[in-house]
Amino acid sequence: MGLVITLVAVGVVVALVLGLWLAATANRLDRLHVRTDAAWAALDAALARRAVVARAVANAIVTGTAVDAGTDRVGADKLRAVAERAEGTPRAEREEAENALSLQLAAVDRGRLPLALAAELLDAEQRVVIARRVHNDAVRDTLGQRRRRLVRWLKLAGTAPRPEYFEIVEPSLSGENGAPLPRPSARVLLLDRDRRVLLFNGHDPGRPDTRWWFTVGGGVEQGEDLRTAALRELAEETGIRLTEEDLVGPMWRRRVVFSFDGRTYDGEEWFFLADLGGDGAEVEIRIDTSGFTDVENSTVDGHRWWTEEELRHTEETVYPVQLPTLFPELLKSTWDGTVRPVR
Incomplete structure (x- = not known):
């Protein structure tokens, strides 16, 4: 009898502790989501103010109050149009629109703007930088909590939408004259016999606590065409050597401005499909990363094959962002020869 009472007491204590932990975790998740919403x-608001100031800069150029601003009327009209587009763009397409505005502002000679307007523009850009970092820190903490096994198994996040990082160019990280460095790249959507796609996991040396998943591929070297670059990158990063006929595409094109290791890039990514599971292939695929560069060895943390379901339900950050939604279509349809823009 005494043993039964002891077991019941232990069970009550365990249930009580577990209940308190679940309540505390759910409460913490709720606070983190509230924090993320507030940060967004x-x-x-900071992005909206920057757009307003950008339109003021365009007006100053058009009306002549900017002294030889280095931007003609056509450029000023384009700056105004890009700023207005950024203001009215929905959240899903906001990164691209804000990056376009960053590129337009980078072309403006601040030294020839009226002093007060130049100072206001600098302040608006700095506030965007600070607000973006606060937002991304909140997203990182929220995703970290949501990725815990018990949180996922017990669905403690409820119906709260998964927060997303907001990645745009930061003026303070820009290269010479504030202009991002152009970087065309060729990437490969590599499929195996189980209809899984290979993704690498990596981080920015300047932000080692922020990690993401990305496809095989890299920058196009001088004198290379896209297909040649895709095949070279595939061989270097996986040890798999294919021919040009094995690549389908480019199927997708992604334009993105991003920062890496303190440098800002204006990236244009072209995605090819390489299906290693066609025609009933049964050969096991072995990934060989011995061809990694020094930078890749220090920033790539691993790789794995992803199923359609895993991509759809993951809390991890995956690039391109639309890969989880477009992957089913990629598996089921035949390429029609059209290059599709993705983000």
Whole structure:
């Protein structure tokens, strides 16, 4: 009898502790989501102010109050149009629109703007930088909590949408004259016999706590065409050697401005499909990363094959962002020869 009472007491204590932990975790998740929402609201406001100031800069150029601003009337009209587009763009397409505005602002000679307007523009850009970092820190903490096994198994996040990082160019990280460095790249959507796609996991040396998943591929070297670059990158990063006929595409094109190791890039990514599971292939695929460069060895943390279901339900950050939604279509349809823009 005494043993039964002891077991019941232990069970009650365990249930009580577990209940308290679940309640505390759910409460923490709720606070983290509230924090993320508030951070996005602050970032949205900072971006809106930057757009307003950008239109003021365009007006100053057109009306002549900017002294030889280095941007003609056509450039000023384009700056105004890009700023207006950024203001009215929905969240899903906001990164691209804000990056386009960053590129337009980078072309403006601040030294020839009226002093007060130049100072206001600098302040607006700095506030965007701060707000973006606060937002991304909040997203990182929220995703970290949501990725815990018990949180996922017990669905403690409820119906709260998965927060997303907001990645745009930061003026303080820009290269010479604030202009991002152009970087065309060729990437490969590599499929195996189980209809899985290979992704690498990596991080920025300047932000080692922020990690993401990405496809095989890299920059196009001088004198290379896209297909040649895709095949070379595939061989270097996986040890798999294919021919040009084995690549389908380019199927997708992604334009993105991003920062890496303190340098800002204006990237244009072209995606090819390489299906290693066609025609009933049964050969096991072995990934060989011995061809990695020094940078890749220090920033790539691993790789794995992803199924359609895993991509759809993951809390991890995956690039391109639309890969989880477009992957089923990629598996089921035949390429029609059209290059599709993705983000």
